Amino acid sequence: MDRSLLRDRALTAIRQAIVVGDLPPGSPVRDVELAERLGLSRTPVREALARLTDEGLIESKPHSYTRVTAVDPEAVRDAQVVVQAMQSVAARLAVPRMGEPELAAMRAANERFATALAAGDPLAALTADQEFHAIAVRACGNAAVAATIGRYLPALHRLVLLRFDTLAARDSVRMHEEIIAACRAGEADRAARLVETNWATLTTHEDRSST
Structure with missing residues (x-):
């Protein structure tokens, strides 16, 4: 090999x-x-x-x-800011390049995400959520954006799993549906804003779970 x-x-x-x-x-x-x-x-x-x-x-x-390494919440929050910004850029670039295969893949990933949340399976939910957002990252065609996200995402995922909140995460199912609708309509700026909001809620949920 x-x-x-x-x-x-x-x-x-x-x-x-x-x-x-x-x-x-x-x-x-x-x-x-x-x-x-x-x-x-x-x-x-x-x-x-x-x-x-x-x-x-x-x-x-x-x-x-x-x-x-120990989990450093401050470093993870710094990583979250970077990932949030790059995911938004990826969505904006990806929308004009998306077709029905990408939209179908996003819908399927969101269905897996919702199923995992209902089953209380944080690892499966995290995997499905990652698959959902990865579709735009692949479609955007920007290697620098993809590399930056790949560099910081694992540390972020580690804290998400440690503090997984099923009830809070369920908001993302609806957000994902809105992102798909914006992508289908060809509204790149709206899709980017929705993706940014979706990733911003991660910090809100983490802060809530730590109080």
């Missing part, structure tokens, strides 16, 4: 383990153990850990430790 594919496989698996809490904050990370667990060599695992360090999910000190 291509080396980059092995690295991406390791990256996806380790990142998800951190986001869902299988590797909790402060837990030591050893490349040998992870390689064994994933059935990979140490090289792609080390490359994945380097990427996760850039994303702020892993921290290390040479000859001392490599561990999962």
